[in-house]
Amino acid sequence: MRLGLFGGSFDPVHNGHLALAACCAEQGQLDAVWLIPAAVQPLKPDGPVAADADRVAMLRLATEGQAGREVSTIEIDRGGVSYTVDTLRQMRGQLPDAELFFLMGADTLRDFSSWREPAEVLRLARPMVVQRPGEGGVATEVPHLRIDMPPMAVSSSDLRRRIAAGESIVGLVPDTVAEYIARHGLYR
Ligand SMILES: Nc1ncnc2c1ncn2[C@@H]1O[C@H](COP(=O)(O)OP(=O)(O)OP(=O)(O)O)[C@@H](O)[C@H]1O
Numbered sequence: 347m348r349l350g351l352f353g354g355s356f357d358p359v360h361n362g363h364l365a366l367a368a369c370c371a372e373q374g375q376l377d378a379v380w381l382i383p384a385a386v387q388p389l390k391p392d393g394p395v396a397a398d399a400d401r402v403a404m405l406r407l408a409t410e411g412q413a414g415r416e417v418s419t420i421e422i423d424r425g426g427v428s429y430t431v432d433t434l435r436q437m438r439g440q441l442p443d444a445e446l447f448f449l450m451g452a453d454t455l456r457d458f459s460s461w462r463e464p465a466e467v468l469r470l471a472r473p474m475v476v477q478r479p480g481e482g483g484v485a486t487e488v489p490h491l492r493i494d495m496p497p498m499a500v501s502s503s504d505l506r507r508r509i510a511a512g513e514s515i516v517g518l519v520p521d522t523v524a525e526y527i528a529r530h531g532l533y534r
């Protein structure tokens with residue numbers, strides 16, 4: 347099985363994330379994509395704004411009813427700083443026969459050399475990378491598969507800013523996620 351692992355802060359999940367997963371699944375012929383919210387992303391040491399349970403709940407709403415999408419709480423369950431190499435080792439141990447791909451946007455690939463054990467990460471999984479508006483071309487020595495995605499200028503930080511400013515987020519996240527954010531008063 348060809349399994350796509352898609353790690354992120356997902357603070358909150360948005361339509362750019364969902365499009366990334368869909369484009370990689372289609373063009374990379376993936377059997378499934380697992381979305382993996384980080385507890386604490388190593389290069390974002392302040393940690394996420396929303397609670398782990400809220401980020402997981404929003405991911406579940408965003409992927410509800412979509413075939414081949416799952417939310418994995420492996421990093422939240424492990425706790426602490428979420429190093430991708432630890433996650434891939436755990437996945438490899440649980441799924442020895444799966445071919446693993448690690449999904450990301452070009453901005454994430456740009457910082458790849460500062461990750462923990464980047465060579466080991468590449469031994470365990472192949473990066474699958476989409477372009478991101480505002481990022482230049484993917485100029486990097488890191489071997490990766492390029493996936494084409496229509497540009498979507500949405501980011502979690504812009505969403506948090508919009509919500510705090512009382513601006514609309516309609517069309518940027520699934521309606522169920524927008525309702526969850528409003529109902530729980532997140533990011534105000
Ligand atoms: N609009 C987008 N287009 C392409 N890739 C994206 C987009 N938004 C996020 N990604 C990718 O999804 C992964 C997870 O992103 P993350 O959860 O940090 O969201 P973000 O929108 O980048 O958040 P923030 O604005 O807080 O940095 C990263 O690899 C990132 O490059």
Ligand SMILES: O=C(O)c1ccc[n+]([C@@H]2O[C@H](COP(=O)([O-])O)[C@@H](O)[C@H]2O)c1
Binds near residue numbers: 352389460461
């Ligand atoms: O393992 C690392 O050192 C490492 C450093 C930076 C980012 N990552 C992972 O890259 C993914 C994208 O992170 P983000 O928050 O920038 O979207 C997420 O799964 C992070 O845990 C991993």
